[in-house]
Amino acid sequence: MSETSLPSAQSTSILALSATPSSATAALLEPVAGSYRLIAWESATHKEGESAPSLPGALAAVTQTLGDRLGRQLWDDNQNGPRMSIPDPALELALGQVVAAVDPLPPLRVWIGGLTGHESLAAAQSALDSTVCRTAAVYRFGMGGGPDRLAADLADSRPDLAVIVGGYDLPAPAARTAVLELCEEVTAALATIPPTLRPALYFAGNRWAAPHALALWSALPGGVAADGVENVAPAPGIHRSTSLAVAASRLYWRRCRATTTVQTISRWITQPSEVRSIAWAFAQAVRLWRQVHSLPALHGLYCGAPLWIHACATAGEDGVRLRFVPAASRPPALDGWPPLRLVSGPWPDELWPRPRGHWWDPSGLMPAVANVGQIDPLIAYQALAHDLLRKD
Numbered sequence: 104m105s106e107t108s109l110p111s112a113q114s115t116s117i118l119a120l121s122a123t124p125s126s127a128t129a130a131l132l133e134p135v136a137g138s139y140r141l142i143a144w145e146s147a148t149h150k151e152g153e154s155a156p157s158l159p160g161a162l163a164a165v166t167q168t169l170g171d172r173l174g175r176q177l178w179d180d181n182q183n184g185p186r187m188s189i190p191d192p193a194l195e196l197a198l199g200q201v202v203a204a205v206d207p208l209p210p211l212r213v214w215i216g217g218l219t220g221h222e223s224l225a226a227a228q229s230a231l232d233s234t235v236c237r238t239a240a241v242y243r244f245g246m247g248g249g250p251d252r253l254a255a256d257l258a259d260s261r262p263d264l265a266v267i268v269g270g271y272d273l274p275a276p277a278a279r280t281a282v283l284e285l286c287e288e289v290t291a292a293l294a295t296i297p298p299t300l301r302p303a304l305y306f307a308g309n310r311w312a313a314p315h316a317l318a319l320w321s322a323l324p325g326g327v328a329a330d331g332v333e334n335v336a337p338a339p340g341i342h343r344s345t346s347l348a349v350a351a352s353r354l355y356w357r358r359c360r361a362t363t364t365v366q367t368i369s370r371w372i373t374q375p376s377e378v379r380s381i382a383w384a385f386a387q388a389v390r391l392w393r394q395v396h397s398l399p400a401l402h403g404l405y406c407g408a409p410l411w412i413h414a415c416a417t418a419g420e421d422g423v424r425l426r427f428v429p430a431a432s433r434p435p436a437l438d439g440w441p442p443l444r445l446v447s448g449p450w451p452d453e454l455w456p457r458p459r460g461h462w463w464d465p466s467g468l469m470p471a472v473a474n475v476g477q478i479d480p481l482i483a484y485q486a487l488a489h490d491l492l493r494k495d
Contacts, residue, residue, distance in 0.1 A: 332346040
């Protein structure tokens with residue numbers, strides 16, 4: 104994709120918001136001499152343990168501060184939202200569009216139960232590494248102390264999601280016996296946990312065992328949210344991560360959308376946009392940058408907290424590969440990725456030396472600004488190219 108092939112932008116003032124439990128940002132984009140520019144932004148952070156405002160409250164505060172700096176009325180106290188009209192439109196651009204990228208919840212805590220460490224458990228962990236998840240505990244069937252010990256482990260680890268894996272995709276009863284015994288143990292453990300404290304369940308093992316596993320869980324008194332996904336290890340040496348990764352990502356975002364935080368922010372957003380996650384916005388930015396520069400592949404990194412987001416866009420692929428890693432880490436699994444050429448946030452030189460021909464956004468604003476691509480990709484490209492990304 105070239106710049107000239109992108110849709111033309113409409114002349115309007117855009118407020119781009121982004122927030123996590125530890126930070127909030129408001130950025131203003133406006134047309135200047137025929138091109139959209141990042142006029143100014145305001146960010147606020149707080150450290151763990153400090154008293155923090157709600158995400159809507161933090162976004163309201165940074166928007167008001169940004170408006171005060173610019174001598175503009177960007178926030179409407181009466182409407183408790185961005186100010187979409189002004190007394191004298193001839194004097195300044197009114198806000199015409201508002202977009203937001205937020206991650207209101209911490210990563211999902213996940214408990215993984217399986218049969219073998221080198222196959223199903225490893226495959227499940229690999230799948231979850233491409234989602235907003237943190238592994239709280241791993242349980243290997245036959246190595247624990249039965250349902251009572253398992254119930255204590257689940258109570259201690261307090262997972263949001265439990266993933267059960269095991270058994271190759273073979274129809275023979277022997278291929279599903281062990282994983283169904285594990286499911287029975289999990290069922291007995293969950294029966295001792297109050298329904299409101301039970302994690303969601305995904306079965307990602309032998310596909311012929313899936314109906315039996317789901318039947319076990321559906322019979323639990325008080326109920327439990329359970330579903331089946333594709334086997335993460337259907338055959339020796341074969342790992343399939345997409346189905347579990349998509350299901351876990353959807354669970355995370357479904358829980359985010361159910362929060363009053365996202366419901367409140369959604370009322371501020373203008374059509375055709377909707378509230379998006381920061382990972383989604385960053386992935387779109389990496390894909391756009393690869394397309395504009397006609398690269399065969401582009402590996403980008405967003406240095407946020409508590410997880411860094413790696414994104415790889417490849418020619419001929421509709422999706423963008425994601426991997427979430429603990430901040431300030433470089434897992435060996437990333438060694439097979441293309442060279443890192445784009446970073447948003449402080450460049451981690453000790454982990455990722457800078458190659459020739461890289462782009463860098465020291466401000467960490469790339470997801471917030473790229474999210475305006477929901478309105479028009481050209482707006483996102485112009486602001487990224489002119490105001491954020493330094494090329495070397």
